[in-house]
Amino acid sequence: MEFSLKVNGETRVVDVEPDTPLLWVLRDELGFKGVKFGCGVAACGACTVHMDGTATRTCVYPVEAAAGSDITTIEGLAVDGVLTDVQQAWIEEQVPQCGYCQSGMIMAVSALLAETPNPTDEDINAAITNVCRCGSYPRIKKAIQTVISERGAA
Amino acid sequence: MASQKKKLTRRKFLLGTGAVVGGGLVLGYAALPNQTKDIAAKYKGNGQVLSGWIKITADNKITVIVPHAEMGQGAHTALPMMAAEELDADWDLVSMEEAPGMPEFANQPLAEGFIVGDKLPNILAPLINKAFYSITQAMDLQITGGSTSVRFTGQYGMRVAGAAAREMLMKAAAKEWDVPLGDLSTEKSHVYHRASGRSATYGSLADAAAEFDPNPTPTLKAKADHTLVGTRTVKRLDVPSKVDGSARYGIDAEVDGMLYAAIARVPVHGGMITSLDDAAALAMPGVKKVCNLGYAHAVVADKYWRAKKALDAVDIEFDGNGNEGLNTDAIFARFARDLETSELEYDIDEGDFSTASGRLVEAEYAVPYLAHACMEPMNCTAWVRDGVCDVWTGTQAPLMARTAAATAAGLEPEQVTVHNHMLGGGFGRRIHAENDYVAPAVEIAKMAGAPVKTIWSREEDMRFDEYRPAVVSRFAAKLDDSGKPTAWQNRFSDKREPVEAPLIPYAVENQSIGYVKSQSHLKLGPWRSVDHSQHAFFTESFIDELAHAAGADPLQYRLSLLTDAPRHAHVLKTAANAAGWYTGVKDGRAMGLAVHESFGSIVAHVVEVSVGGNGMVQVHKVTCAVDCGEAINPDNIESQIESAVIYGMTAACYGEITIENGQVVEGNFPDYEMVRLAEVPGIDVHIIESGAPLGGLGEPGLPPIAPAITNALYVLSGQRVRKLPIKNYEFAATA
Numbered sequence: 058m059e060f061s062l063k064v065n066g067e068t069r070v071v072d073v074e075p076d077t078p079l080l081w082v083l084r085d086e087l088g089f090k091g092v093k094f095g096c097g098v099a100a101c102g103a104c105t106v107h108m109d110g111t112a113t114r115t116c117v118y119p120v121e122a123a124a125g126s127d128i129t130t131i132e133g134l135a136v137d138g139v140l141t142d143v144q145q146a147w148i149e150e151q152v153p154q155c156g157y158c159q160s161g162m163i164m165a166v167s168a169l170l171a172e173t174p175n176p177t178d179e180d181i182n183a184a185i186t187n188v189c190r191c192g193s194y195p196r197i198k199k200a201i202q203t204v205i206s207e208r209g210a211a
Numbered sequence: 212m213a214s215q216k217k218k219l220t221r222r223k224f225l226l227g228t229g230a231v232v233g234g235g236l237v238l239g240y241a242a243l244p245n246q247t248k249d250i251a252a253k254y255k256g257n258g259q260v261l262s263g264w265i266k267i268t269a270d271n272k273i274t275v276i277v278p279h280a281e282m283g284q285g286a287h288t289a290l291p292m293m294a295a296e297e298l299d300a301d302w303d304l305v306s307m308e309e310a311p312g313m314p315e316f317a318n319q320p321l322a323e324g325f326i327v328g329d330k331l332p333n334i335l336a337p338l339i340n341k342a343f344y345s346i347t348q349a350m351d352l353q354i355t356g357g358s359t360s361v362r363f364t365g366q367y368g369m370r371v372a373g374a375a376a377r378e379m380l381m382k383a384a385a386k387e388w389d390v391p392l393g394d395l396s397t398e399k400s401h402v403y404h405r406a407s408g409r410s411a412t413y414g415s416l417a418d419a420a421a422e423f424d425p426n427p428t429p430t431l432k433a434k435a436d437h438t439l440v441g442t443r444t445v446k447r448l449d450v451p452s453k454v455d456g457s458a459r460y461g462i463d464a465e466v467d468g469m470l471y472a473a474i475a476r477v478p479v480h481g482g483m484i485t486s487l488d489d490a491a492a493l494a495m496p497g498v499k500k501v502c503n504l505g506y507a508h509a510v511v512a513d514k515y516w517r518a519k520k521a522l523d524a525v526d527i528e529f530d531g532n533g534n535e536g537l538n539t540d541a542i543f544a545r546f547a548r549d550l551e552t553s554e555l556e557y558d559i560d561e562g563d564f565s566t567a568s569g570r571l572v573e574a575e576y577a578v579p580y581l582a583h584a585c586m587e588p589m590n591c592t593a594w595v596r597d598g599v600c601d602v603w604t605g606t607q608a609p610l611m612a613r614t615a616a617a618t619a620a621g622l623e624p625e626q627v628t629v630h631n632h633m634l635g636g637g638f639g640r641r642i643h644a645e646n647d648y649v650a651p652a653v654e655i656a657k658m659a660g661a662p663v664k665t666i667w668s669r670e671e672d673m674r675f676d677e678y679r680p681a682v683v684s685r686f687a688a689k690l691d692d693s694g695k696p697t698a699w700q701n702r703f704s705d706k707r708e709p710v711e712a713p714l715i716p717y718a719v720e721n722q723s724i725g726y727v728k729s730q731s732h733l734k735l736g737p738w739r740s741v742d743h744s745q746h747a748f749f750t751e752s753f754i755d756e757l758a759h760a761a762g763a764d765p766l767q768y769r770l771s772l773l774t775d776a777p778r779h780a781h782v783l784k785t786a787a788n789a790a791g792w793y794t795g796v797k798d799g800r801a802m803g804l805a806v807h808e809s810f811g812s813i814v815a816h817v818v819e820v821s822v823g824g825n826g827m828v829q830v831h832k833v834t835c836a837v838d839c840g841e842a843i844n845p846d847n848i849e850s851q852i853e854s855a856v857i858y859g860m861t862a863a864c865y866g867e868i869t870i871e872n873g874q875v876v877e878g879n880f881p882d883y884e885m886v887r888l889a890e891v892p893g894i895d896v897h898i899i900e901s902g903a904p905l906g907g908l909g910e911p912g913l914p915p916i917a918p919a920i921t922n923a924l925y926v927l928s929g930q931r932v933r934k935l936p937i938k939n940y941e942f943a944a945t946a
Contacts, residue, residue, distance in 0.1 A: 074496070077516045085471075085515060090463040091456020093635070095586055096669040100880040103586060131456035140455065147454040151446060151846055154283030154854055156453030157460060157586040157635030182889035188880060190586050190636050191283045192857025194891040196850070 060124045064089065065133030075121035080104045082120045083130060091131035091160045095188070102187030105161035106130045112168035112184075114161075131160035134167065142207060143167045146200040154191035162187050166201055175205060264310075264369065265294055265376045271400055271414030273300050275369070278310040279360045280607050281449055282637035283854070284909040285847040286360035288447040292844060293365040296440045297373030297432060300413070301400040307448055312609025312629035361843055362811055362905040374429035376420070383419035384411055434841070443846050449633070461632040464592040464603035464664060470499055471515035472655045472665040473522040476507040476675045479531035479873035481732045484508060488526040495521040502658045504651060511659045515666060534732040534873035542731040542870060543577065546683040546704035549729035555702065556728075558713055562721025567698035569689030572760050576686075576749045577934040580868035581679035581738055584883060587635020588672040591652035594662035595620045600627045601662075604649060605634035607641040615646035619653035638858070639737035645677050647734065670878035677736025678868055680705050684749040688719075694761025695771070697721060703749070704729045709809075712742035715750050716779045716808065717772035732873065739858055740910035743809040747914030748863075748921070748935065751805035755922045756931065764794050765922065766804060778901055779806055782836045783815045789897050790817035790834035796927055799946035800831065803923025805915035812839040812906030816856065816919040818892070820927060821946035828937055829946070830860060830892040830920060838899040839906040848908055849896040855912030856894055861886045863917035864937045884938075 059072050064087060071086045078097075083089040083106065092115060095103030099114040106115055107129040134141050140148075143166055153159045162185070169176060169184040176184070181201060189197070266274040275291035291307045294300075377397055384402040385392045388409055396403050400413045413420075439445055452458035477484060489501035492510055497517035502509040508525050512518035592603040593616065600620040606612040609629045617624040634641055643649060652665040667675075684703035688696045698721035701713060706726040713724050738744060758768035766787050773780040783806045793802055799821050806815035817834045835852050842848055865884040869876045877883040921932040928942050 073514065074516065077514070081514070081516050084463075089456070090459065093460075093586075094462065094588065094666070096880050098669070098879050098881065101586070135455060144454040148446065148450055151450060151850065153447075153450050153453035154285075154850065155586065155634060155636045156283065156449070156458050157633075159453050160456050163454060185888045188586065188885050188887060190584060190638070190858065190885070192854040192886075192891075193850075194857065194886075194888045195853050195894055197888065198891070 079115040282634035293369040294373035299397040461605035553727035555725035583640035585636030593656035679738030716776035747807040751918035786815040786836035801927035805918040810907035812911040852912040859916035
């Protein structure tokens with residue numbers, strides 16, 4: 058069955074079963090390999106993308122429900138090759154280790170900061186529930202604060 | 212172009228040993244002339260391969276070839292740093308490339324016959340001979356594990372290679388300019404002759420430099436002259452690709468015409484399929500093949516989702532090989548029984564426990580099986596055709612992967628090419644103790660007659676891991692009137708490696724440490740810090756119990772017994788001072804500490820805990836001191852300690868793989884819970900550069916965290932956690 062998806066500003070047509078999780082469509086049909094498979098039950102967040110700006114775990118999100126939404130993957134964050142401030146903070150604080158969860162982390166944090174520019178620790182704890190097995194969390198916290206303070210200064 | 216004229220004049224070998232995971236392997240380094248040729252032939256391209264692992268091209272760019280995998284530990288940056296430091300390279304022009312899975316790169320820091328001379332640890336000397344070289348080859352090295360990359364490959368390989376290459380470049384300049392070598396200097400990838408104002412880039416000198424033989428014992432820089440090593444100026448080379456989604460892991464491999472497979476093992480470990488009905492699955496869209504591997508079945512389809520759905524439509528019956536009735540309690544009962552009845556083997560048996568005088572203190576501890584739960588589930592893409600096999604995966608041991616693939620494909624290892632990728636977590640899981648993901652993927656691809664990417668579901672990954680062993684450990688000690696232990700006896704139910712894991716740094720006269728071999732039907736493998744992960748919990752809990760039995764401050768008690776271990780004492784004091792160590796309960800909080808040596812580094816953690824209103828244990832702060840000899844990449848050391856603390860916290864607080872009916876119960880993150888951002892304590896790392904030989908860092912931060920937490924909980928609650936994980940205990944709120 059054909060579905061028309063708008064991903065990173067481009068409309069693409071895919072031919073898959075309607076219950077196919079968006080994750081596999083993005084990765085294998087459209088080539089957005091930055092979107093990662095971690096658990097298949099929306100428990101770890103490695104597959105997080107933005108659906109109309111909202112952080113969404115795609116491993117349980119059927120493709121048929123995604124048609125019509127504006128989807129952004131990690132590959133679509135940078136504009137004209139310029140990384141976002143969140144991505145830059147990730148480099149500045151040297152956040153990633155194995156890096157596998159970081160696409161999802163960056164997408165989750167980007168969505169949080171767009172919705173809540175000055176989140177409290179509680180806001181951050183509640184919103185960022187993605188799993189990182191390397192334990193990059195202390196640096197994720199630092200990087201979030203870096204972004205907040207730089208945006209505040211701008 | 213220079214030819215392969217370099218001749219290896221010395222057949223010398225460097226061997227590092229010990230703490231390498233996986234079936235008692237010894238890590239070896241060696242070099243023979245034919246390997247040198249192979250490496251040069253493979254890597255020459257448009258540049259010159261100088262001293263084995265360093266390639267310089269005419270545009271003055273330097274590529275450092277690293278024979279280790281990157282799994283987040285930073286080896287892909289620290290090793291090039293060490294080479295670039297000695298080379299006086301312009302870091303902005305340095306890049307790295309991972310060595311392919313070829314025996315020529317089998318952890319040989321001295322690819323052109325360099326030796327370390329007097330730097331070789333004495334204990335390794337007897338191992339240096341040609342016979343051993345063949346053994347290391349047969350053992351399939353080129354492993355990333357045992358926290359070895361920096362301390363062996365880096366220290367004995369990259370530094371020497373960098374310094375030797377620099378000498379060769381200077382010799383080339385001296386010859387060309389007809390000036391004395393001593394008048395030359397180097398800086399930022401240039402050779403300078405200050406007197407005449409001449410300079411040349413390394414790139415322009417590379418061809419001429421390759422005419423010289425590398426010096427196997429070049430002079431290395433003094434620490435004070437370092438401009439890269441030990442500084443915080445270097446950013447990790449792999450990080451940019453990990454923030455824009457461009458990093459490629461095994462699961463991202465793409466091959467033209469590739470199919471996808473989903474796999475399911477027989478649910479009971481050790482079981483085999485007795486019948487398989489694939490009719491329904493074969494009728495489903497896109498399904499190409501159903502494979503019966505005996506121990507598992509797999510469905511190959513044109514899309515992964517189709518393969519995964521069809522997997523459930525395959526009907527199998529299996530024989531559980533007698534394991535159907537096993538459960539966790541029965542397995543631990545077996546350990547306990549074997550501890551009573553099996554013959555002991557001893558790590559240490561000195562003095563006589565029975566005649567030692569003093570008050571008897573006894574305790575029994577246990578730790579559960581643990582899964583690795585790498586973020587990237589196991590996966591492997593394989594293609595077997597026309598007498599060759601290609602494998603695309605993320606592995607800590609490309610040569611072992613190659614052998615596993617060859618066996619599965621019915622080929623010789625030389626017919627297999629392993630394309631290694633970034634690892635979405637390793638932690639020992641991707642070392643192939645049991646060859647359990649490469650081999651099945653190759654079998655499936657061979658049956659399908661096409662390139663196939665096999666992806667394990669999270670549930671398959673977790674239920675069929677190579678688990679960290681569960682162990683029961685019993686202790687008895689005798690305390691004299693002052694509370695000092697006169698005898699220490701330890702008996703535990705399984706031993707793997709490293710051998711020294713159960714040993715204690717404390718001065719106790721009579722020591723007997725012995726074990727039996729007792730295991731279940733689960734497959735086991737190395738897990739971050741290997742046996743240290745269990746034994747630090749056991750020994751650092753028991754010494755803490757002795758301190759409390761003696762009515763002593765756990766810090767002072769340990770220090771009084773660390774008379775023969777000054778580095779341990781210093782590390783412990785550093786952590787305690789930085790943490791503001793206190794005894795007893797203060798504002799609903801308490802502190803605990805532990806110290807442990809592993810992989811050449813000594814780490815102490817001091818933690819502060821409380822129990823929240825919901826009964827949840829809260830770790831507020833972890834203060835860490837680490838003596839790793841010398842700090843190569845300080846920022847990354849902190850990162851690795853933070854990582855090990857959190858990985859260890861997850862294990863201590865939540866980690867538990869349990870068995871029912873011979874099957875693993877926990878299948879995904881909801882039932883195998885992880886420490887997440889909200890629970891992460893402040894982690895404060897203090898690096899001690901003692902000048903001792905370089906220690907590892909990927910693992911040593913892990914072992915002491917569990918006992919530090921449980922020791923703190925004892926002070927806080929009076930309840931001693933003797934069996935991990937902590938989640939199985941109830942604590943009253945303190946804060």
